[in-house]
Structure formats: structure tokens, C-alpha cells
Amino acid sequence: MAVTTNLFVTNMFVTVDRMTQTLFALHGGPGRRMVQPIVDRFGGTHRVLAPTHAGWDGTPRPDWYEGVDDLAIEYLDLVEDGDIEDVVLVATSFGGWVAAEMAIRDRGRRISGLVLIDVIGPQIPGLPIATPAADDPRLPKEVRDNFAVLAHYTARHPLGDPRLPRRVARLTVPTLFVWGEDDQVASLDYGRAYAANFPKAEFVTLPGIGHAPLMQAQERTLDLIADFLRS
Template sequence: MTTHQATGLTIEPYPGLPLTVRDVGAGRPVLVLHGGGGPVTMSGVVDHFAATSRVLAPTHPGWEDTPRPEWFSGVGDLAETYLELLDDRDLSDVVVLGSSFGGWIASEMTVRDRGRRIGALIIMNAIGPRVEGHEVRMPTAPPGPPPGQDSGAAAPPRGPSPEAIRTMLAYTGPSLSDPKLLHRLARVKVPALVVWGENDTVVTPDFGRAYAAAIPGARFELIRDAGHLPAREAPQATFAAVDAFLAATGR
């Protein structure tokens, strides 16, 4: 896999809240938002887009030992902070792509985007709305390496750490959902793609279909042989769907 030279930015959108952002590549801006597993889960997404685009990949406050003030505790706080990041950098026609918890932030950003900075929305196995009959099941990290992998090899865990889960719950609350979001998604006015791994046990494909149905004109793509992280588990099929979507929107 090709990697790209990145610049690490640390900005302070609010006093006492330093924000770490990976900035790599050039071209149409893409904002990549990670889920509970942290930035490492989105490394393949960053590398894929960095070949042709400028990628901004923030670390949500509280992950990777970054500080999170007690008052900074809602998905709305993250959404507003990242919209301000786009404003501060004077970025437009931005592709916002979020996975899992990051998909919730991406959706909330797009609903709130009164400055029309966002040009397309892509969410992958996202949580956020409350869908009756479809509960979110919290993923867990295994105690050891995946089967068949050398225990001495360096590899990211398959689920969020307990610390990451605690941080995520500080933003989401115990329900892991917003009962109003499904209705508010009708405000999305940009092309949207909802990508879902067919074997996801955290949020089922039917949850994803309901998510997509709430967004006007959204496209739903089911990725075979993938679970909650299709960009890692079936990258070829996932990126083919993403690239075809962006090409169809004329970008």
C-alpha cells in the first residue's frame, strides 16, 4: 500500500481544546472522520484519497491520548468544530466521509452546513439515528490478536479499546443514538452514499437502508464479505463503490 507524506496540524478552535489534524495530498478536499476504533481504522481511506485529493483527518478529542475538556461532550460539539475547520481553511465542495461514530458526525455536519461547505456525504456503517427495531450493539476488542496472526506482530485491534468506548459514550450518551436525527436528515441537500458491510453485527444492513432512505436521493451500497469496517475488510469493493459514486456526481 502506498503511503503519502503528511503534515500534522495542531489547532486550537477553543481555549483549552487542541485539535490534531492529519493533512495530506492535494486536490478536492476530503474530510475523513474515524469511528470508535480511532484514526488507524481509516488509514486505508486516507491513503486512497491522498493520491488525488487533499485529505484532512482529525483525531477526535479524547482519542490517542488527546485532551477532551469535560464541557466538550456532544456529537454537535464535534460537528460544529469540524464545520469551523472547513470555514477557517476556506474549503468548499468538501467530501465528508465518516465511518461508524464518524458517520454520525458527518451526517450531523451535513445537516448543519449552512455555509454550504460540503459537496458530498459518504457514510460507512454509521451510527447516529434511532431506528426502531434495530439496536446498536457495541463492538468489543478481543483480548489477543486475530486468529492466525503472530502475537508479536503489530496490528490494530478489531474493536475499540475500553478507553475509546468510554470516550465515545461521553459524546453519544448511553443510547448511542439521537432520536431526532432520522427526521433531520431530510435537510441533506448534497449527493450522499451510504456504504454497508453485509455482515455487520454492530448496525445491521437494514439499519443502513433506513439511514439511506431518510436522506433525499441517497445511494445505498451493500459490500459483500465485509462487516463493520468495509474499507478495511473489503477495500477493493468499497473503494469501487465510492469512486463510482463520486464520478457519477461529476466530481
């Protein structure tokens, strides 16, 4: 399948005798700028893939792209077609939903780890998520447009997918959860409940931080990612 998103690639090594870990950065609702700190920090030492999801920021979206799984399959095709191994998915917010869908479909075992930063995706009884409305006038127009695209992808499961907790329970790769204690979109209890389904999960909280640790506690969050990669 052809890749339809805009793909930003930094430090793409092509020598087969050099083992290069790949970071695949998956952004949330506001757009790709939310994962730019990952590109800036790790672009000199890792291969970094940081796509713009199809439809975000004015990029084309195929008419038949109807769900989160469409993005996940596209990205897995990208990894497999490029014969890329040792891939660590680093995802924030909605990107975490895409990351989970990728990981549970990774039959080629190319994904070696997950870093999930205040992510959404599962429906957890009693712990709803509170994503901003696409028509919220307080948001810039480009952000409202992006949230409208997000609403399209999540229309089948607007409250989250109730099947996801059971499906991620089969994952065996190390997983780091980073969560802002003051997250008003996906609460700390939501994050802990989701993480409990991952067999190899570590959960780190950031006091005084909300839904965007990569923006609100950038160095601390990037240091946690770096420690995870070294381990």
C-alpha cells in the same frame, strides 16, 4: 474556536485557481487508523483531512465537550476558517454520526457530498445498534480507552438520536451508503432504514462483509468511493 484534535493533512493545495476537492475522513470508535486507507488511496489526488477526534488515542478533550455536536461544530469551524469548499465527508461507524451533525449544520454549503460506511447515529425503533462495551477484555487497552471516550460523547443518546432521521431529510447533497451485509453492530436493515431518510441516497451492499468494509473489503470500498467522487 481553536482546533483541539490532531489533524493529519495530506496534499494541501494552496493555489486558489486550482479546484481541489477535499475529503474529510471521520473515523469510528477504534480510532483514526480505521480511515488510513482513505488517506493512502486519495492523498495524491485530493486534499485529505483526517483528524483524530478529541479524546481518542490520548489526545486532549475539552471538559465542556459533551456531545457529538461539539465535534461537528469544531470540524465545521475548521472548514470555514480555512475557507475550504467542495468537501466530501467520508465517514465510518461513529464518524457517520459526526458527519450527519456537520451536514445538517452546514449553512455555508461547503459540504458537497457524503459517503457513509456502516455508520451509526440515529435511533431507529426495533433496530438497535450493538457497539462493543468499553470494558470488553477481548479488546486491546487502547481500543477500550477509545470506546470509553465514545461512550462519553454518546451519553445523552446511548441508543442513538431519534431526531436524526427527520433532520437529515432536509439534506440535498448526494449521499453514498456502503454497508456490509453481515454487520453485527448496525444491521443491514438499520442501514436501509436510515438511508431512506436521505433525499439523494444510493445504497450499496457488500456480501460477506461486517462492520468495517475499509478493513475487510478495502479495494472494493475505495473503488466505490472513487466512483462516487467522479460522479
